[in-house]
Amino acid sequence: MKGFGIYKSKKYLQRVLISIMLSMVVVLMALAVANTYVLEDSVRRNQEQSNLKVLSQIQYNLTYMNEIITHLSNYVNKDNQLATLLFDMKLPKMDFIRGYQRMSSIMESASFLHSIAIYNHTQNEIYGTTSAFLLDGGKTKSSIRDWLFNPSKPHPTSRLIPVSLEKADGGIDAFAFLVTNSLKPFSRAESAIILYIKSDWVFESLKRMDAVSNDKEGNEIYIADQDGHLFSSDDAVTDQDKAKRDQIKQLVQRDKAMNQQQSGFVVGKIDGSKQLVSYMDDGVRNWTIIYVQSYDLMMKDVRSTRTKSFAITGIFLVLSIGLSIWLSYKLYTPIERMLRRIRLQAPRGGSNATPFDGDELHLMSDNYMQLSHKLQEISSEQIVSKYYLRKLLTDSSLFTHHDMLEVIEKHGLGISVKDELLVCVLRIDEFQAFDRNTTGAAKKLYSFAIVNIAHEIMAKQHLCEVVEVRGDHVVLIVSNQSAGAGEGDHADRASEPAATLAEQVVPIIKDIQQTILHFYGISLSCGVSDSIPQFPYISSAYNQALQVCNYKIIYGHMAVITPDQIKENLFNKQSAIPDVIERKLSEALKKGQMSEAGSELEKAFTMLATFGYDDMLRAVSNLAWVVKNTAAEIANNRVIKFDVDLEYATLITQEKETLEEMYIALLSLCARICEGQRPATMERNDMILETIKELVEQKYADINLSQQSIAATVKLSSAYIGKMFKDSTSMSITEYMNEVRLKHAQQLLETDDYTVIEIMEKCGYSNPSYFFRLFKGKFGSTPKEYRMKKSIS
Template structure:
């Protein structure tokens, strides 16, 4: 009991153990179930095939019996047909009653002495009489109501109303008529006549009638001898599916069997000259075996209950179920024992990582013990990684501090301190060698999707990994937007510098491929000793600034910037600056582009500081020029120059800054043109307002309007005519005539009064203008209007 309690406690507190037991049990159950299922169905198929083979043997014997019986009856028919005792019964036209009686008596004895004969019937075609059972029957006296149904069934044959063949067995009934719905076939009849081919009406016929029980008794005897106990039934059927034997079969059974045999959808399997299928007959599943009898187109059919055939298999199935249940019980116990055995390492591991034997893993947010161990392992691994990272970080901080000190204060460090510094920090540089320094500046625009510190870290790792294969070197992030690569070299030959350049190109290709990152490199000349590192570092910082000329993806050597650093020019020439200002004011884009090309060519030759100063000065010049242009404009130019300041702050190249200037000047040109259009619109509107307000003044003229606008009369007249397609004078006349028409409605005003009110002093001039405008004189116009 103590072991059971201990087992129960361990099982209920261990989730993984439970899973193992359940998994082993399920696998065992599935395996046994699959085996039992496969065994059952395979056995079922084998038993059916074996039973069909046994049925085939019996049916072959039945077929042989039918063939043998057919031959015996044929031989007997031939012997009787040509028997001298019987021939007078068939062919005589006259009758001797006593002689006929004796002859029929002999045939009666023959029937009684032969076990399978039912009767012998002779039909005399000449006298149209039947001789049977020692009696004579006239043809006209036979009817369906007679007790002897056999003779009545011969009438359709003799009258050729039904098809029949010579010397072939056909089913016949002695108790019912053949045209009944359910004729009772209890004998087989074989007919023989004189003609070689078809029966001619009026011929004499010999009918040999055979008992069907003789064949059935033989079949039953075969079943007993074969040891079969399958409760099977035999049927003899014709090709149309009509059951010939046994006659006692229920009509519904006959119909169902006939439908299955004739149905095209019935799937029949073949084996050993026989066919078989399973079907539901009379509400029960049956095995049906069929074989051709080779006689009269008959088929021999054997029908057996499926249940009786499978009785042994059902016993095996029940035994399998019992064995499976017992085996599962045993396997369940074994599964628990095996699981406990397999669980021991996990149990020990749980104790090692801190899980006690009584607590549930779920209490620590774990699915099971394995998940608990995994979580514990990951936690310890993460803590260890944090400790290693902290340790490495501290070591790197110290290392970065001393490397930065070396680059900034190398002239103050003595050789002993330098060696000790390299040893303490495990730097990958030589103490007594020459050096090459490379300053790498990352283009911030190419790494906006990455953290700046992460991009510097990635670049530094790729640089070190690439250069470690060929040189002793150290890479350090100076935390000022660039990295420094310090390389120890054994010689200062061109081959060494070429190798360094090739490695830098490889680094660029790798970084661009993985991160899409661009960076500029400034490389120093070989440095003799470590004491020059500070001076060369400052020089490289200045050289790196010239990426504004060569681009952010360039590699810059000291000789590439030597002329710029020596150039003492402080800016662009005043003449070029003045030409640019004039081109801007004239809005001449072609000249602006030429002047910009000249200016930036001058900028590219300056040293870096003067170059930047000149760029800011150029922005101020443009701003001042725009301000001057706005002094005399009705609509001021409002273009922003912030994009130029942004270009300088983002450390774009000279080419990119030049393109930004060109875009600014293009926008400026468009705004000037738009401003001109707006100015013309304002001018025309103002002229129209002056005319509308002063049309009564007879001294109003183009010169007066120009004076009011402080513009030349020629310019005002040209602008107005270009906009309105008429002169200022014509427009004044249009306005005055419009007001005259309005005054016409007031009959208190004379023509002269109206003329003076709209600013005309000459009456004939007024009449001429009015008639030109309206095609009539003012007086006539007023009269017509009054009539209307």
């Protein structure tokens, strides 16, 4: 509950958290919905394409079935035994019997035939094969006659026509196929053979096609004739089925009228459930093939995927909420730090505390406005008071007792004229870097903060004044009078044993240093003066505090230094490092002995720590010059360049503020000097080797060039330079000379038209056979062969 209360009090954090959380929730939910919508649309489109293929295959199957029946009808129409039934005016009994037998044999040969009927227009008689046709007293014959001779609806020939032979509910049990000698619609003036095809044969074929193409149950296939009547394989057609078929017909007709296409897809409510209806026109038979599927069944996997998607989205929502909380607190951290700083300075409790109803930004804004108003309230009187304080620090003897009382009373200065006083100087460490890296506005802000924090912390226990001087330090004038104590309390406090004023002030100064370092990252060192009896000695105390503060060169940054700590330094008469230390340091550097150089440097700085401040700087500068001059002397006596920045030595006292930093800088410089040196013998040998190689490169064309002539040139013995060259390069001087000469001979052969003899002479050879032998040993061919190969290539 406590954590919830803290969260509840942070209104801006609530806004950040809710904004991030809602953004993540909206994005994740939108993504989940969009994914399911795209998935459903993709599944529907794939199913539509699959249905289109199924309908196309059904259309092809119907066409193929129509061709089978057409072939059978042509065969039947040309049968001689059936011709008597078709055309004879008087039919002998035996011909009648043979015709019926022939129709029976045809029925047995074609399993898809329901029955056969023959119309003889000369007799106006119909003959049929079914038992009902023969035994029902002429009802079937009458039904066939009524259908066949319907004047309002002429029947096309060689086409499957859905008919109802035995059903009275409108359901079809066969397809009629009229066969005549003409292709015109049937008329009573011509004979015809009527082949009745089983409806199951047509619809079962379509169902098998559907079963192969689709594994979903509950799919239905309908055939709509040109009048819009729907037919299926169902034997019984109830009123509910009729209503369902009417809904399917309306959906298809509406979509056809809207899109004007021969095939299409429509989704709608049929018999209370959502269905996908696919249709395709069969132009040959004027039929429309309709394929009805349950939309919910088709989308079963999509719904399952949607459920999983929302479950995964829910998991990610929980994770996003956790991430939102973490991210919100991460973004809120700078604001919370600022609030801590504001609350540190804000009044705690009391009647003056005002309730706050806004969020954190409003709180900071109000705090900023209060601070701005507070800054604006600094009047000319306050500016003048700062002027008098600075004047008091520079020359306090100008103020008489009466003048001082008047200034204190008029400007409200926190300085006691009766109690002892103390002056503290707070100086910014590494001020050059601070001044270089901080803008002017930021400097003013930091100065204002240091002055106010120092005054607030010190004023809790002592009457004091704080003023900024020259930008790099702040001065505190502390009175040995408790904050809020009146003049009447002085005698009572003086009679009580207590710590000295300096002992009371030092812990408070350390508290000021830590507070400023914590909030602003600024390190301050402090110099504390001796206690003075009255205000006329403030200038002297200020100068003393400045001098004492300089001794942070010994005690380091963040030090609080009192005069007692530097008494030995002030009374030390020694002002220079003994010459023997400087001499040993120089000798160690020349010899490259880093351990000895470091030891001498450590002795010097141990001694330096007891000097006065000015003597310290002078002695460190002298040490730096000793190191620089030694390095310069080493560099002058070396052949190889000495890569050390010697000017850096003279800048150490300017860039470093403490003896420790100066010691490390000089020690590092000495290490680089020692590491940069190499043995003198190695330098001499390198110089001789480079000289020999340079002589060979310059005089390779001289026939008289030899190891002896080179030794005479460098003023050394032939044996010495020969051994030194062999040890260093793994080849003799003569071998090196031949390498250089042959290299130049190779270049001349490739680029110039000189003869081989001329090239030999230009490369310092006088004996052709010796030159040819050396060249072939180097390149594997004679000079002429080499030139020929290069010219060809």
